[in-house]
C-alpha cells in the first residue's frame with residue numbers, strides 16, 4: 109500500500125469509528141428529551157426513571173464520542189494540510205461554527221442537565237435536554253454543510269491556489285446537503301430507536317421485574333425507529349437526484365462505492381419491512397411476545413452497519429477527488445508524509461478509537477444488564493442513591 113492509500117485508510121477507519129458514536133448520540137438525544145417531556149407534563153415516575161436510565165447511556169456515549177471527534181480534528185492537520193491550504197477559508201468556517209456554537213453550547217447544557225437534577229426547576233431542566241438535542245442536530249447540520257461542500261463546492265470560486273467563498277447562502281442551500289441531511293437524521297433516529305428497542309427486548313426476554321419500564325421503552329423505541337426508517341428510506345432514494353446531477357457515474361464505475369450502496373439499501377429495505385410492517389402494527393402486544401424479542405435484539409447492530417456503508421458509498425464514490433472537480437485527494441495530502449509515519453499514526457488512531465468503541469459498548473451493556481435500579485444519573489438523596497452506589501455505577 110502506498111502512502112496515499114494508507115492516509116485514505118486512516119481517514120476511513122477514524123471517520124467510521126467516530127460516526128458510530130455520533131449516530132447513537134443523535135438518535136438517543138430526542139428519545140431522552142421525549143421521555144423527560146412526558147415525565148414533566150404527565151408526572152408518571154416511570155418516565156423519570158426512563159429519562160435517567162437512557163440518559164445515562166446517552167452520557168456515556170457522548171463522553172467517549174468527544175474523544176473520537178478530537179482525533180478527527182488532529183487528522184486534518186496531520187495528513188491533509190493541502191485541503192487546509194486550498195480550501196481552509198471555506199471548509200474551516202462550518203467546522204469552526206460547529207465547534208464554537210453547537211458543540212460548546214451542547215456540552216455546557218449537557219453539564220447543566222447532568223448536574224441540574226433535583227437542583228434546577230423542572231421546566232428549566234427540561235429546557236436543558238431540549239437545547240442539548242437541538243445543538244446536537246445543529247452540529248450535524250454544520251458537519252454536513254462541510255461534507256456537502258466536498259461533494260459539490262457550491263458558492264465558491266477558484267482563485268488559483270485557493271478557493272474563495274463568494275456565496276454563503278449557496279453553501280447552505282447545496283443540493284448535495286438538502287437530501288443528505290434528512291437522510292442522516294433518519295439514520296440516527298433509526299439507530300437510537302433500535303438501541304432502545306434491542307436493550308428493552310433483552311430485558312423483557314430475561315423476564316425482568318421492570319415490565320412496565322421496558323414495555324414503555326420498547327414501544328417508544330419502535331415509534332422513533334419507524335419515523336427514522338421512513339425518513340432514511342425516502343431521503344435515501346431522493347439523494348439519487350442530486351448525486352446524478354453533480355457526480356454522474358458515482359456508483360457505476362466505482363465497485364467499492366457500489367458495494368457499500370447496495371448493502372446499505374438491502375439493510376434499509378429489510379429494516380423498513382420489519383419495523384414498519386411487523387413491529388409497528390403489533391406494538392401493543394410486542395412486549396409480551398417473547399419469541400419476537402431475539403429478532404429485535406439481532407436488529408440492533410444493523411443501522412450502525414448501514415451508516416458505515418453509507419459513508420463508504422458517499423466518500424469512495426467521489427474518488428479521485430477530495431473536493432469534487434477541484435482538488436484531488438493526492439494534492440490534498442500533507443507534503444513529506446512517509447508510509448512509516450502514516451502507518452504509525454494509523455495504528456495509534458485505530459487502537460485508541462477501537463478501544464474507545466469497545467469500552468463504550470461494555471459500559472452501555474453493563475448499564476443495560478443492571479437495569480434502571482442501578483443508575484447513578486439523577487439519583488436523588490436516599491435509597492435511590494445508596495442502591496446505585498452499592499451497585500457501583
Ligand code: HEM
Nearest residue numbers: 288291295341344345347373376377411414415418419422
Ligand atoms: C432503501 C434505503 C436506503 C437508500 C435508498 C439509501 C441511499 C443512499 C445514497 C444514495 C447515499 C449516497 C449519497 C451520496 O453519495 O452522496 C447514502 C448515503 C448514506 N446513507 Fe443511505 N440509503 C438507505 C438506507 C440507509 C440506512 C438504513 C442508513 C443507516 C441507518 C443509511 C445511512 C447513510 C449514511 C450515513 C450515508 C452517508 C451520508 C449521506 O450521504 O447522506 N442509509 N444513502
